[in-house]
Amino acid sequence: MLDRRVVVRTLLGGAGMVALLALVVGVANVVVLLGGRGAKTDPRAVPHAQAALVLGALVAPDGRPSGMLEDRIRAAAALYREGRVDKVLASGDHGRPDYDEVNAMRHELVRLGVPDGDVFTDHAGFATLDSVVRARKVFNVHSVVVxxxxxHMPRALWLARRAGLTAYGLEAGSGSSYGSKGTVARVREVFARTKAVGDIVTGAQPKFLGPRIDIAGSAAASRG
Incomplete structure (x- = not known):
């Protein structure tokens, strides 16, 4: 028969661990939410920057952007048309031949009127941290509209600023819920913010860096 004192200590220890975890998650979220403020919903209200950084999201097996990604693409194209950015940097997952977020973004941006020569493609934007660090270190971007x-915006802006970018934000699809996928993404974001703080504390780096492709140069150098 279990000793009652052992059971009590075990329960108290478990409760303490849960409380500590909740504290860590809560503090990390406050840090990111406070440090990632300042995004706009109107492209005309965004300060001018070198580039719009379009962060990747799911594409369908036939290569069509998901609703979430389509909203990001349309917002970036609006920024370009308003003259708020000089270039667009499409950064996403193209880690295998049969899955390509990056060219899906590029093709749609061009369809929406952004000249192909002004669309740079980052094929190793596997995570938000990768995208913002690579924007600074690989593409030599100094100012960006995320x-x-x-x-997702507070984490993206917070990480971009920690990467040394002068970063502004334009919210895409502000009135969209995206159904169950949106619900899952919002819950996931609570823990993703915690991981983001951990990544900065531990000095995490992108999976790949590689040679420099200056945003002031030719977009052709970024094709893959």
Whole structure:
């Protein structure tokens, strides 16, 4: 028969661990939410920057952008048309031949009127951290307008600023819920913010860096 004192200590220890975890998650979220403020919903209200950074999201097996990604692309194209950015940097997952977020973004941006020569493609933007660090270190971007959904924006802006970018934000699809996928993404974001703080504390780096492709140069050098 279990000793009652052992059971009590075990329960108290478990409760303490849960409380500590909740504290860590809560503090990390406050840090990111406070440090990632300042996004706009109107492209005309965004300060001018070198580039719009469009963060990747799911594409369908036939290569069509998901609703979430389509909203980001349209917002970035609006930024370009308003003259708020000189270039667009499409950064996403193209880690295998049969899955390509990056060229899906590029083709749609061109269809929406952004000249192909002004669309740079980052094929190793596997995570938000990778995208913002690579924007600074690989593409030599100094000022950027991050384009993503409101629930993702604080983390993206916070990481971009920690990467040394002068970063503004344009919220895409502010009125969209995206159904169950949106619900899952919002819940996931609570823990993703915690991981983001951990990544900065531990000095995490992108999976790949590689040779420099200056945003002031030719977009052709970024094709893959």
């Amino acid at each position: 384009v993503t959904q409101p629930f």
